[in-house]
Amino acid sequence: MSSALGRAALTTFGVVGAVGVGTAVWGMGVERYLYTVRHHEVRILPAGSAPLRILHLSDIHMAPWQRRKQRWLAGLADELHPDLVVNTGDNLGHAEGLTGVRAALDPLRGIPGVYVHGSNDHDAPLPRNPLRYFSGPSTSIPRPDRLDVGALDDYLQSTLGWHELNNAAASLAVGGHAIAAFGVSDAHRHWDRLDVLPPLVDDLKAQSPELTIGVSHAPYRRVLDSFTGLGADMIFAGHTHGGQVRMPGFGALVANCDIPLDQARGLSTWTNDGRSVPLNVSAGVGHSIYAPVRFACRPEVSLITLTAVDADSGSGGAR
Incomplete structure (x- = not known):
């Protein structure tokens, strides 16, 4: 026996x-x-409005040798024909990552866009014990190698023509749509300055925009609650990598922030103080060069098509 x-x-x-x-x-x-495009339709535009196609990019974590990722991203402009790009940060993943970012994003030049920073746009990644993420959101490591975030900003603004939304706001005219956009820098590193946004958003609202969007790298609850209270019609975030390693039938095991795990990836609804808005959290395209793995969580971008609400009911929604 x-x-x-x-x-x-x-x-x-x-x-x-x-x-x-x-x-x-x-x-x-x-x-x-296995790079993937996730398609969503959200009915939030005023009745009679033309559709608006938004390409949501996040967490590219680019290293210069990642040619396959660069080629895939470079083909999205011709494949998806976005009207607006929302980039929720962590574009860099290496000291020479901007070379790869240029190769990947150059075809988006001339398409209106907005962006915020993640911490990896400032600091190079360092080796970490992945088990530490199960004890709660990660903490910063002293004296990381600094990245040239100024060169990244110059490229995104001067070459691509995108608006920076790090604790800032901007007005855009996109395909006949008047859009107000506001955002914060990386809340995971406590760089968000939610206190500066209310007067900026009030100025934007005075222009009677057709659509107001909130943009954050990390979807912390304090940020999502604030954005909802400030009148965002839709919120965009990244940071979580969708969990990066997910359990089939369960989902994300960690989110590296305080968002509920069932909202760590994809399109959902965020509700605060009786108001609900669509929230898209991108699982992102990349990963740290020290954690080169994805399981049950493909690298992704989102194409979100905003459409008009039903003229008869005046109601909208996501699907």
Whole structure:
């Protein structure tokens, strides 16, 4: 009997080991290259408005050798024909990452856009123990290598023509739509200055925009609550990587912030003080060069088509 139990135990350990190896091979060697476009339609524009196509980019974490990712991103302009680009930060993943960012995003030149920073636009990634994420949102590591965020800003603003929304606001005219946009810098590093936004948003509202959007890198509850209270019609965020490693049938195990895990990826609704708005949290395109894995969480961008509410009911929604 003991011999049979021993053989069963060895078989079990062998199966578990094989599954673990297979999972690692899939996550590191296959899935992290399965770039995906997630399509959503949200009915929030005034009745009679023309559709507005928004390309939501996030967490590119670019390193110069990531040519496959660069080529895929570079093809999105011709494939998706966006009217507006919303970039929720962490574009850089290496000291020379801007070279790859240029190759990836140059085809979007001339398409209106807005962006905010993530901490990895300022600081190079460092090795971390991934188990630490299960104890709560990660903390900053002293003396990281600084990245040239000024060069990134110059490229995004001067070359692509995008508006910076780090604790700032901007008005845009996009395909006949008057858009008000506001945002904050990385709330994960407590760089958000929510206190500066109310007068900026009031100035934007005085222009009677057709659409108001809020943009944040990290979807912390304090940010989402504030954006909802300030009158955002839709909110965009990234940072979570969708969990990066998800359990089939369960979802994200961690979000690296305080957003509910079931809202760590994709389109959902955020409600605060009786007001509800659509929220899109992108799982992002990349990963840290020190954690090159995706499992049950493909790298992604979102194409969100905003359409008009039903003229008869005056109601809208997401789908």
